[in-house]
Amino acid sequence: MYAYRYGIVGGVSTQLLLRQAALARAGGAAAVFFSQDNGLRAVVPPGAEVYFGADVSLRRLVRRVRPEAVVVDSPELLGPARGGGFRRPAVFLDVHTTTPRGLAYLDGLRMNGIRGVMVPTRYSAELVCSRVPGAPVSVVPNVLNTEVFTPGVPGSESGPREFIWVGKLDRHKNWRLALVYTRLLMDLFGDVEMSVVGGYGASDTRAAEFFDLAHRLGISGSVRWLDRVDNSALAGLYRRCATSGGAMLVTSRDESFGMAAAEALLCGCPLLANDLSVFREVFPASELIQRVDIWNPDAVAKAAGALETPPSAEAIEALGKDLRWRYGPEAFLEQFTRVVRSG
Numbered sequence: 001m002y003a004y005r006y007g008i009v010g011g012v013s014t015q016l017l018l019r020q021a022a023l024a025r026a027g028g029a030a031a032v033f034f035s036q037d038n039g040l041r042a043v044v045p046p047g048a049e050v051y052f053g054a055d056v057s058l059r060r061l062v063r064r065v066r067p068e069a070v071v072v073d074s075p076e077l078l079g080p081a082r083g084g085g086f087r088r089p090a091v092f093l094d095v096h097t098t099t100p101r102g103l104a105y106l107d108g109l110r111m112n113g114i115r116g117v118m119v120p121t122r123y124s125a126e127l128v129c130s131r132v133p134g135a136p137v138s139v140v141p142n143v144l145n146t147e148v149f150t151p152g153v154p155g156s157e158s159g160p161r162e163f164i165w166v167g168k169l170d171r172h173k174n175w176r177l178a179l180v181y182t183r184l185l186m187d188l189f190g191d192v193e194m195s196v197v198g199g200y201g202a203s204d205t206r207a208a209e210f211f212d213l214a215h216r217l218g219i220s221g222s223v224r225w226l227d228r229v230d231n232s233a234l235a236g237l238y239r240r241c242a243t244s245g246g247a248m249l250v251t252s253r254d255e256s257f258g259m260a261a262a263e264a265l266l267c268g269c270p271l272l273a274n275d276l277s278v279f280r281e282v283f284p285a286s287e288l289i290q291r292v293d294i295w296n297p298d299a300v301a302k303a304a305g306a307l308e309t310p311p312s313a314e315a316i317e318a319l320g321k322d323l324r325w326r327y328g329p330e331a332f333l334e335q336f337t338r339v340v341r342s343g
Contacts, residue, residue: 001062002016002070002072003073005073005076007040009200009229011259014231018143019332022333031061031067033058037054038201062082066089067089068090068340070082071092071118072094075105091115092114092117093114093117094117095127095128096119096120096256098256103128106131106132107131116339117135118336120139121139123281140332141326141327141332142262142327142332145231145263146328148232149235152239160222161191161245161246162193162195162246163246163248164194164248164269166260169202171253172253174251174252175251176213177251178249179210179213179223182219184300188305192222193224196210245310248260248272249273252276253274255276255278255279256278258283262282262323265319268288270307271289274294275292279291283319287311
């Protein structure tokens, strides 16, 4: 069983559903519990073993389902995850955040009753170990949706060069810089279109700040904000960016993995990405990936200029093969099973 606070479309929530599906295809079963519904319920298929806190408490659900293990991403759910019955499941902590604020609870965490900690990358493991010395931390890779995120048909799109940015409208994802660089891309290429995907639940104040900055930069006519998009539509956007000679822009200050970036690459969409150490771990060297100092406009402009030469079909195929091998369902299942059944 997985338990998480936020039931959103995307991010960790979608990753948990992908893990649930991988376990089901392997003949296992996994319930997923969200203490909040932030728009996810509307897209969950009927009959799926997905539960929300408004309907049932986690403690009651654990007693009823009696799982072998409960993997918890939100610290306030650690206690209820134990169930309180005679036969208690093994409890694991799952850490996906990399922000100091998000990791702060680890400083006072007592590992009593917690079998171990799961993280998606070695980079995340280092962050956790620095706050919880001696904790048993295991890397369990994320699962990519390799059925939906696939390359499109080679060709060229008529119309503007298209770009995409994905994430919450917060400081961590650095959304303001994404708009600033949309202006730079317009200055370089002329007619461009930037799709900003995410920000569902953003406050009215944040939304006003978004539109005000777009107006002041003179890019209002070139930016469209899509607060949530399903996977099929998102894959279509990535393919359009690829065939139009555009790219995905990643301005994040930090990442634990880079799911959206990985999904874009599976679709053959190049990256203009901040040179984060985790990206050097997760992604192999490829002509589709331009890693830059995101705070250096000249470096970003130079990397964007490389888009004039589109990536080869061979490079797209090789990168997709590598990502499917590293982050397909089989890789996740092998490591997850090893961790849960150890000790």
